[in-house]
Amino acid sequence: MSPAPELKLHHVPPSHPSRAVEAALVIKGLDFELVDMSDPSAPHTEAMEAIFGEGNGTVPGLTVDGEPVHGSRPIMARIEELAPDPPLFPADRADEVREAERWGDDELQQLGRDLAWGALHFRPEQLGVVAGGEPLDPAGTDFAIRYVRATWRYHGLTAVRIAEDLEGLPEKLDHVDALIADGVIGGETPNAADLQIGSTLRIFDTIGDLAPLLADRPAGDLGERWFPEYMRGAVLPAGAFPAGWVPERS
Ligand SMILES: N[C@@H](CCC(=O)N[C@@H](CS)C(=O)NCC(=O)O)C(=O)O
Numbered sequence: 001m002s003p004a005p006e007l008k009l010h011h012v013p014p015s016h017p018s019r020a021v022e023a024a025l026v027i028k029g030l031d032f033e034l035v036d037m038s039d040p041s042a043p044h045t046e047a048m049e050a051i052f053g054e055g056n057g058t059v060p061g062l063t064v065d066g067e068p069v070h071g072s073r074p075i076m077a078r079i080e081e082l083a084p085d086p087p088l089f090p091a092d093r094a095d096e097v098r099e100a101e102r103w104g105d106d107e108l109q110q111l112g113r114d115l116a117w118g119a120l121h122f123r124p125e126q127l128g129v130v131a132g133g134e135p136l137d138p139a140g141t142d143f144a145i146r147y148v149r150a151t152w153r154y155h156g157l158t159a160v161r162i163a164e165d166l167e168g169l170p171e172k173l174d175h176v177d178a179l180i181a182d183g184v185i186g187g188e189t190p191n192a193a194d195l196q197i198g199s200t201l202r203i204f205d206t207i208g209d210l211a212p213l214l215a216d217r218p219a220g221d222l223g224e225r226w227f228p229e230y231m232r233g234a235v236l237p238a239g240a241f242p243a244g245w246v247p248e249r250s
Helices: 016-028 044-054 072-082 091-122 124-130 137-156 161-179 191-206 208-214 216-225
Strands: 007-011 033-036 059-065 066-072
Touching: 016 072, 016 091, 016 161, 016 191, 016 216, 033 072, 044 059, 044 066, 059 072, 066 072, 066 191, 091 124, 091 137, 091 161, 091 191, 124 137, 124 208, 161 191, 161 216, 191 208, 191 216
Parallel strands: 007 033
Antiparallel strands: 007 059, 059 066
8 A cells, every 4th residue: 555645735724715625635534734824924825836836826725745736626636536435526426516616616715705805894803803813902903904905905806896796695595505405515424515615605604794695594504514613703793794785685
């Protein structure tokens, strides 16, 4: 038997796609080292590109005996090659899981970033809560206002985009309910799509304004089910988004 490969998962702790692949490594029982790429003075992109190549500045990135694998979906696929059981792409619905994983990455994941940073713009003192502590004092809030502004600029966030994200959210949550009803996700053990979609839903759990959209439905339980410890207790109180921005559920 060949020795187990050396696995290093490069992440930043709040990142939901990083949590998704970390959960996959844990489920597979693989030993790995977590490398925290956070740098309070600069985005992690440059340091990531130095390891994973130009244009690969986002987290997560995995090295397998030094071989770089970048992005949550390629990492899921590589983990599946390294340890087939329990499967991340169960044979009886592998294509459906792959498509749901793609949807979770391409169409849902960004909303985790947009809506969290969006809500924090209106409640910057809550940055302390999201980081696992208390609401910030006035001096801390001054820092948070600058930090959130810089993040909006960096990600090209606008109020229009956030309002549109919110408008489209009921339809996306319906899609997650349908994936659960069809047995693509939400089974006994999480597959790659469960982890990709569930990690974003866990972020939604932290935004109090979204609670009415998430309550009493299968999609509303998925984040907590697969990521009970991630963001535990971090909830931005409802009322952050301006009145009328959060739509009724469909
Ligand atoms: N869809 C990609 C993107 C990951 C992504 O955007 N990660 C964020 C953190 S959650 C990041 O590193 N952002 C920094 C940047 O956009 O420069 C994946 O799933 O790997």
